[in-house]
Amino acid sequence: MPSAPYNGLCARFALAAALTISQIDSAVAHGLAGERFFPATILTDDPFVADEISLPQVSLQPPAPDASQLTNIEIDLSKRITPNTGIIIGDEWQRLRAPSVPSVGGLGALRTAAQYQLFVNGPHQALGLLGLFATWGHTGRIAAGAPDFTTWSPTFDFGKGFGDLPRSLPYLRPFAITGNLGFGFPTKVESAGVPNPTTFNYGFAFEYSFPYLECCVKDIGLRAPFNQLFPLVEVSFSTAMNRGLGGQTTGTIQPGIIWAGPYFQIGAEAILPATRLTGHGYGGVVQLHFYLDDLFPRSIGKPISEWW
């Protein structure tokens, strides 16, 4: 029979182990599914709840068909409430330039979202997320392009890494895709005589992970910063469904690259219009994005439900 001191030692060890285990971050956190790390993409909504902040994202949109051009400076905060639920809050300052009229600047619409992590499948490197986005009317300067109506957007976001392909296809395994499928339901039929249609929104990010190639397929000798790069192409489309605009589609194609470090990532993409309705020429976007769960792992980087 163990002695009393031995029992006390075991109890203290068990307590210490339990405390340590309880502190291990059990949530997916900034885009992990098994051995796959998904970086936060610029255009495509991420298929995971996270503690991250884009600070800032600066974009110059391609000229629209009427030759107006929009410049944005955006901030987006993603915060986990529990390990599987999260919120997003974002806003932007934008400047609209149009020929023959003075440029107009001001806040854009406030954006919020509630998200639920539907599934995380580690062996198949798959993620699924349900979200409800709201773009709030009358929260920005309408003259600068902000809407005078609220739009509700239920979405399904997904991610899939191809690391589960046969090892006989080594150089295909670093590929991954993330995507969004959703609808936009405006709460106002028209604004200033222009219809606000319900839209079907869809977008995808096709990415190649050099970190995955190096860690899990073949060490080809890449070293920093090249072993932390994700070349990618993002596409996003929005197709009107009613109110006389059915079938009209706007969208962009955005080739670029993301560098992901331990605490933050930097991304840059060109913005190319995908349809005539979208515009012409080209634009660009750069983003500085911080991982709050890595910067503040024992405080604000944890889900709010684990703060106490």
Added chain:
Amino acid sequence: MTRGILVAVVAGAVAIGAAPSARAHAFLDHASPAVGSSVPAAPPVVALWFTQDLEPAFSGVTVTNDAGQRVDLGNAQIPPDSPAELQIGLKPLAPGTYLVSWHVVSVDTHPTEGTFTFEIKP
């Protein structure tokens, strides 16, 4: 106005980036034998180096052969003088392909995992 917003944004970004308590997920930096490599002779150990220091109690590694049988010695350890390294001894290995499976917890409590293969040539 624009300049003011930019200054505020950059200041915020620098403040976040300078967070003193920062620790990150531990990702595999490199390994010996190297990920996906072919080696001419059986190595006595597999060693993995990570991007962050590891939590010994919750980090481990196994090595299996083509048949899924373990060929490691079950003595995974983090050397005291190398807290970001995980290593494990191997039984004498025949030529073939071997799968290394690791799971680690960094000292900031974030878990990560991964697998890779290496080959011993005949």
